[in-house]
Amino acid sequence: MNKKLWLLFVGLAVMVMLTACGTKSKEDVLKDLDEKVATKGYKADAEMTLQMGTEPQTYDVQIWHKDPSYYRVNLKNAKKDQSQMILRNDEGVYVLTPALNKSFKFQSDWPENSSQAYLYESLVKDIEEDKDAKFSSTDKYYVFETKTRYQNNKMLPTQEITLNKKDLSPVSVKVKDTDGKALVTVKFSNVKFDVNFDKADFDLQKSMTAAKLAVPVMAEVDGDDSFSVKYPETLLGASLVEEKKVATEDGERIVLTYDGQKSYTIIQEKAEVAPATAGPINMTGNPVDLGFAIGALSNNKLSWTYEGVDYIIASTELEEAEMAEIARSVQGEAIK
Numbered sequence: 001m002n003k004k005l006w007l008l009f010v011g012l013a014v015m016v017m018l019t020a021c022g023t024k025s026k027e028d029v030l031k032d033l034d035e036k037v038a039t040k041g042y043k044a045d046a047e048m049t050l051q052m053g054t055e056p057q058t059y060d061v062q063i064w065h066k067d068p069s070y071y072r073v074n075l076k077n078a079k080k081d082q083s084q085m086i087l088r089n090d091e092g093v094y095v096l097t098p099a100l101n102k103s104f105k106f107q108s109d110w111p112e113n114s115s116q117a118y119l120y121e122s123l124v125k126d127i128e129e130d131k132d133a134k135f136s137s138t139d140k141y142y143v144f145e146t147k148t149r150y151q152n153n154k155m156l157p158t159q160e161i162t163l164n165k166k167d168l169s170p171v172s173v174k175v176k177d178t179d180g181k182a183l184v185t186v187k188f189s190n191v192k193f194d195v196n197f198d199k200a201d202f203d204l205q206k207s208m209t210a211a212k213l214a215v216p217v218m219a220e221v222d223g224d225d226s227f228s229v230k231y232p233e234t235l236l237g238a239s240l241v242e243e244k245k246v247a248t249e250d251g252e253r254i255v256l257t258y259d260g261q262k263s264y265t266i267i268q269e270k271a272e273v274a275p276a277t278a279g280p281i282n283m284t285g286n287p288v289d290l291g292f293a294i295g296a297l298s299n300n301k302l303s304w305t306y307e308g309v310d311y312i313i314a315s316t317e318l319e320e321a322e323m324a325e326i327a328r329s330v331q332g333e334a335i336k
Helices: 003-022 026-036 120-129 204-214 321-329
Strands: 043-050 057-066 070-077 083-089 091-097 101-105 134-137 141-147 157-165 170-177 181-193 239-247 251-260 264-270 281-283 286-289 294-298 300-305 311-312
Touching: 026 286, 043 311, 057 120, 057 170, 083 204, 091 204, 101 286, 120 157, 120 170, 134 181, 157 181, 294 321
Parallel strands: 101 281
Antiparallel strands: 043 057, 043 181, 057 070, 070 083, 083 091, 091 101, 134 141, 141 157, 157 170, 170 181, 239 251, 251 264, 264 311, 286 294, 294 300, 300 311
């Protein structure tokens, strides 16, 4: 072998070795993720898009996490004056609705009880717990395809998680239905690890005050209890069989009754603004992220507030995931 061929051979061999050294296996990345998720705290912004109704709905999400169990997640509609915050500290889990000056307190293990598409450590847990997760690598990204950990994951069984190779920060998440269509897409930005937080950053009153600065408390309008009735676009084999108005002390309540494969009732009425001195309302059950709002799930009913209207879905036949699926579609255009 002449000298030129030998040098070429050696050069190629070195390139192969370097390439091999620079390629990490799925197990290597899992080990790195396990170390990365132990960060003392992080901040991130995200844009979340829901494809649940006829029109996509986009929300801005601000995430704060202080290890091990403090959270402050602010969700705001990108176009509407709608905002909610989910807060976890030593006292419990709170859902704040600043426009109504309301806070709800849960004794819940959120966010550990389910997948959370915008929480980094939840995504890492999804990856680690799915032993059959698919792994691929590009020039810039690691991509995992995993099962979700929703309490009933029949509706949204899988997700695609993309991580930045450079620092393992989240890039995007696509939560998919049984046909592989992405119904929830989260795109991350401004991810910062090893952030120092004060305990006061997760204080209930301080968080409510900060939320009110972004979305002021709604003004009371005397005598105006009107609102547009919303109808679900996802019916799950049922149809509307009755719609009635019920007079209340403060206005009126709309009751929609659906019957079919499974029966359920949807109740709607104008939400009331709580007094400035109001404390948290204690709730049973668990908070449920609907994307556009955070609801409360307990005793065969799911309740939430959106754009100044209180909603309840009640059913002894629907599974929890089915109630959430119907609820997500109620925020679409009003159709019967």
